[in-house]
Amino acid sequence: MATPEGWRLAQLSAVCERVTDGTHQTVEVSTDGTVPFLYVSCIRDGRIHWNKAATISETVFAEVSRGREPQRGVVLYTAVGSYGHAAILESNAPVAFQRHIAYLRPKLADLASGYLAAFLNSPSGRRYADRVASGNAQKSVTLSELSRFTLPLPPLPEQRKIAAILSAVDE
Numbered sequence: 001m002a003t004p005e006g007w008r009l010a011q012l013s014a015v016c017e018r019v020t021d022g023t024h025q026t027v028e029v030s031t032d033g034t035v036p037f038l039y040v041s042c043i044r045d046g047r048i049h050w051n052k053a054a055t056i057s058e059t060v061f062a063e064v065s066r067g068r069e070p071q072r073g074v075v076l077y078t079a080v081g082s083y084g085h086a087a088i089l090e091s092n093a094p095v096a097f098q099r100h101i102a103y104l105r106p107k108l109a110d111l112a113s114g115y116l117a118a119f120l121n122s123p124s125g126r127r128y129a130d131r132v133a134s135g136n137a138q139k140s141v142t143l144s145e146l147s148r149f150t151l152p153l154p155p156l157p158e159q160r161k162i163a164a165i166l167s168a169v170d171e
Contacts, residue, residue, distance in 0.1 A: 007154045010110070013147035018105040021079065021143060022097035023064035029054035035061040038097035040078045040085075046121050046170060048076070048087045053095075061094050068103045070095045073113040077102040077120055080140045084129040086120035088113045102146055112156060114163025119151050 003009060013019060022038075029037055033055030042052045056064075072092050078085040080100035089095065097103075106113055119125050128149055133139040154162065 003152055004154070006158075007152050009150050010153045011147065012104070012149040012151065015107055015111040015151075015153065016104050016147075017107050018067075018103065019143055019147045020068055020103050022068065022099045022101045022103065024099045025064055027056055027064055027096070027098070028060060030057050030060075031055070033057045033060070035094045035096060038076070038095060038101060040080065040082050040098070040100045042097075043076055043078050043085045043087045043101065045085075046087055046117060048089075056096060058094070061096050064096050065094070068097075071105060073106065073108065075104040075106065075113055075117050075120070077104060077141075077146070079143070079146065081138050083133055083139060083141045084120070084126050086117040086125075088117050100140075102141075102143060104146075110156070111153070112159040112163055114167060115154075115159035116151075118163050118166045120149075125149075125151075 027037060035056050035058055036050055036053040037056045038053050042049050070089055070092055072089060074089045075086050076097060079102045106116055129141050132145040133141050
């Protein structure tokens with residue numbers, strides 16, 4: 001398939017400031033915690049299902065969120081088990097997540113968060129994930145494979161239009 005005029009192909013690592021995953025530490029969840037803690041099952045259908053999240057204390061959050069601080073526009077991507085689901089953080093509110101979730105912080109001058117999430121959730125994004133997922137009992141899309149993911153990149157205004165149209169259709 002030819003790339004449309006004005007578009008380019010880019011690896012995710014070239015258009016993201018950060019590609020990492022959630023905490024590798026054992027996290028003590030707490031019924032009286034105030035900070036959501038996300039599991040892979042919390043990210044589906046392009047959305048974060050907050051009602052499925054556990055909670056942790058602010059102290060635990062401070063310990064496990066270094067290097068993956070919540071930021072509006074970050075895309076979270078399930079990378080282990082039920083891999084291949086992406087959703088956008090819509091605020092800077094505290095949230096933490098397990099290591100099976102990738103944290104993708106787009107370079108906003110190059111990549112619109114909505115476009116990235118839509119592309120990762122698209123049939124092309126799913127095919128790529130299926131092709132590179134490794135493991136037997138619990139398949140995983142490694143951070144190195146995710147970083148090499150190549151996506152078609154239209155100019156930023158066009159990315160935003162595409163994301164807005166797809167979001168409206170989803171609604």
